[in-house]
Amino acid sequence: MKCPECGSDNLIEDYDRGEIICQSCALVTNENVMDNGPEWRAFTKEERESRGRVGVPTSYSMYDKGLSTVIDRINRDAYGKQLPISTRLEMLRLRKWQIRTRAHSWIDRNLAQAMTELDRLADNLHIPAQVKERAAVIYRKALDNGLVRGRSIAAIAAAALYAACRATETPRTLKEVTAATNVRKKKDVARFYRLLLKELDIKMPVEDPARCISKIASKAKILVKTQRTALKILGEAKQSGVASGKKPMGLAAASLYVACVLDDVKKTQKEIAEVANVTEVTVRNRYKGLKETLKLNV
DSSP: OOOTTTOOOOEEEETTTTEEEETTTOOEEEOSOOOOSOSSOOSSHHHHHHHOOSOOOOOTTSTTTTOSOOOOSOOBOTTSOBOOHHHHHHHHHHHHHHHHHHTOSHHHHHHHHHHHHHHHHHHHHTOOHHHHHHHHHHHHHHHHTTOSTTSOHHHHHHHHHHHHHHHTTOOOOHHHHHHTSSOSOHHHHHHHHHHHHHHHTOOOOOOOTHHHHHHHHHHHTOOHHHHHHHHHHHHHHHHHTTTTTSOHHHHHHHHHHHHHHHTTOOOOHHHHHHHHTSOHHHHHHHHHHHHHHHTOOO
C-alpha cells in the first residue's frame, strides 16, 4: 500500500480509531478499518492459551499439518459429568477408527514416521522450532519429488534437519546430527544431504566460524572475556585470508584455544577439541597457522 497523496509507503495503523495514516504527510488513507484480532486481551502466555478458542496454528512439522480431528480420551461430557458405559464403549470404537483413518495412505504413514523422527532429533539436539519447521518443509519437498522411496526415512529426515541447520546458520555439525539418529554410518546421511542439495536446488550460505565460538565456549565453560578475544583473533584471521577453505568448527576451536592461552585460561587442546567434536590434530594445525600468520606472541 502507498499513500495516494505523496506516494510514500510509510503507513501505520491506529488501532484505537481504526484508521491507516501516512507518517510522511499525515493523510488518513483508510478509516473504519476492521480489527481482525481477538476481542480479549492477554498479558502472559498462560492467559493467551486459556482464552483462545481455536487450536494450534498449522505446522509443517505435523504430518497432517495439525488439521485433523482428535477424539480425546477424557470420558466426560461438556459439563464434566462421567459418561455412561454404553457411550464410553461407543467413543472407544469411534476413537479407534479415527486413529486408523488418519493415516490411510502410504504418504501419510511416511510423513507420520518422519515427523516423529524430526521431533525426536530436534529435542535431542535442542533445535529451535523455526529450524525444525524448515526441515519439515525440505522433507516434504523430497517426498513430493520421489527422493524418499526406497531410502531410509530416518536418514532422509536427518539430512533434511542438517540442511535446515546449514541454511539457517544454526551451529550443528553432521557428526552431531548423525550421532542423534539411529543411522549407523555417517556417510549415508552425508550422501542424502548432497542428494537433497542437488535435486531440490538448495543454496547454502557459507558458515561463519564466529557462530561456533559461543557454542564451544558454553560447553567448555569459558568466560565471555575470552570469547571476545577469540572473536577478535578470528576477525584478524578473516582479513589475512588464513580462514578461507578451513572448516568453521576447527577454526573456531583454534581461535578459542589461542584466546585461552593469551588470557591465561587453563584449557588444553584436547579439552577444546572434544567439546568442538574435532580432532586434536586439527586444533593444533589451525593454532600453528594462526600463530604464524598473525604473528602472535604466545
